[in-house]
Amino acid sequence: MPIPDVPQPLEDLLQSTRDLRDALDLESYLQILSELAAQLTASEGASILVPNEARTAFYFLAAPRLQRDVLRTLDVPMIGSAAGRVFASGVPEIIGAGSGADHFFAQVDQLTGVETRSLAVVPLVFKGQTLGVLEVLNRQGGADYTPEDVAILEVLAVQAAMLLYNDMLEKRLEKSQSEAALLDRMKSDFIAITSHELRTPLGLILGHATFLRELVEPEYHEQLDTIIRSATRLKTIIENLSSVDNFQSGLASLRSRMVSIKRLVEDMVDAFQPEAKSRGITLRARLGPADLWVDGDAEKLGLALGNLIKNALQFTEPGGFISVSAENVPGYVKISVVDTGIGIPSEDLTRIFERFYQVQSHLTRTHGGMGLGLAVTKAMVELHGGRVWAESMEGKGSTFTILLPLDAAQNAAAQRVFTP
Numbered sequence: 300m301p302i303p304d305v306p307q308p309l310e311d312l313l314q315s316t317r318d319l320r321d322a323l324d325l326e327s328y329l330q331i332l333s334e335l336a337a338q339l340t341a342s343e344g345a346s347i348l349v350p351n352e353a354r355t356a357f358y359f360l361a362a363p364r365l366q367r368d369v370l371r372t373l374d375v376p377m378i379g380s381a382a383g384r385v386f387a388s389g390v391p392e393i394i395g396a397g398s399g400a401d402h403f404f405a406q407v408d409q410l411t412g413v414e415t416r417s418l419a420v421v422p423l424v425f426k427g428q429t430l431g432v433l434e435v436l437n438r439q440g441g442a443d444y445t446p447e448d449v450a451i452l453e454v455l456a457v458q459a460a461m462l463l464y465n466d467m468l469e470k471r472l473e474k475s476q477s478e479a480a481l482l483d484r485m486k487s488d489f490i491a492i493t494s495h496e497l498r499t500p501l502g503l504i505l506g507h508a509t510f511l512r513e514l515v516e517p518e519y520h521e522q523l524d525t526i527i528r529s530a531t532r533l534k535t536i537i538e539n540l541s542s543v544d545n546f547q548s549g550l551a552s553l554r555s556r557m558v559s560i561k562r563l564v565e566d567m568v569d570a571f572q573p574e575a576k577s578r579g580i581t582l583r584a585r586l587g588p589a590d591l592w593v594d595g596d597a598e599k600l601g602l603a604l605g606n607l608i609k610n611a612l613q614f615t616e617p618g619g620f621i622s623v624s625a626e627n628v629p630g631y632v633k634i635s636v637v638d639t640g641i642g643i644p645s646e647d648l649t650r651i652f653e654r655f656y657q658v659q660s661h662l663t664r665t666h667g668g669m670g671l672g673l674a675v676t677k678a679m680v681e682l683h684g685g686r687v688w689a690e691s692m693e694g695k696g697s698t699f700t701i702l703l704p705l706d707a708a709q710n711a712a713a714q715r716v717f718t719p
């Protein structure tokens with residue numbers, strides 16, 4: 300919309316800024332900007348040139364429409380061109396009608412059929428980086444370019460440079476995202492191969508150690524029990540490693556039947572009670588009278604909840620409290636593990652569910668662990684279509700919540716009860 304009493308050049312400049320605000324794609328916007336540069340400086344044409352990756356030559360990102368196709372095929376050398384000089388020095392240049400043609404113009408002129416008589420070139424600089432140049436050529440009426448023309452070009456050059464800079468950042472971001480995805484894939488492959496290769500010899504160690512224990516005198520049982528315990532521990536680690544990494548195979552091995560959540564919570568609390576007692580921690584199940592059922596795999600849900608209780612015990616000082624509760628919320632069963640432990644810094648709350656992530660390596664090292672427990676919990680819960688998250692206050696304690704979709708049949712029954 301034109302603004303009354305605003306001089307035309309300013310109006311045009313305003314329009315270009317509005318175009319920028321509407322976020323056109325880079326090349327379209329640079330084309331508009333170069334055409335505006337030509338218009339505001341009464342030039343025959345304008346171009347935007349940017350260096351190639353090797354920084355040996357420029358190519359045209361924007362050029363006068365009539366010559367655009369031909370100019371796009373052209374490499375403008377860094378050395379021996381006005382664009383190259385301005386790019387290197389960062390200082391605008393005005394080349395007058397009588398100053399003698401740059402040897403490069405002749406090639407461009409031949410190709411485009413337009414004779415270069417006068418030229419003004421400004422660098423495109425943003426945050427200290429020179430990203431290209433803006434050129435206008437052949438001021439109408441044969442006059443030379445003025446410092447005012449250069450000032451106009453510099454205003455437009457900042458807009459162009461900002462866009463180029465932004466584009467460069469976006470490309471870098473895309474590159475690092477795809478590099479991170481590649482690394483993540485490599486990590487997954489490594490885990491899959493290693494855990495597969497370790498499983499067979501470990502199975503043999505466990506099998507033979509168990510067999511030997513039956514054969515040898517009781518005085519050797521202690522040593523063999525240590526071997527069996529350690530090998531079993533290794534087996535759990537390997538199972539954890541492979542279960543966090545393969546959603547598809549996890550889904551395939553999901554044994555689905557009705558699981559009593561009340562029973563699951565009670566069983567888990569009972570299983571960890573001896574450890575809680577030995578550490579002087581009160582561990583309680585808090586359950587309502589009604590049972591809650593979930594369509595799922597009891598073993599995998601047990602693993603998910605067990606890891607939360609194990610962590611709560613690990614990160615709570617003697618004398619602390621841990622409660623495990625389950626309740627019905629619309630459409631879901633909500634299981635919470637609340638502790639009065641050391642808590643988790645807020646910046647780590649989402650990251651702790653990543654594989655191998657630990658809040659403080661020196662702290663967790665004293666507790667053991669590989670930073671896999673929560674990743675396993677997350678994988679198991681997601682296999683059931685659920686969610687898990689943590690809330691915490693440092694020094695006060697943490698709450699881990701699992702939300703599991705209720706059995707469809709129970710949902711329907713609940714609705715029938717409440718439907719008048």
Ligand code: ADP
Nearest residue numbers: 610611614651657658663668669670671672673
């Ligand atoms: P690990 O097996 O090493 O404990 P997890 O994936 O189970 O790995 O947990 C990741 C990290 O999250 C832990 O190293 C710990 O720093 C933090 N964490 C988990 N649960 C708790 C909790 N209940 N209280 C405080 N910190 C916790």
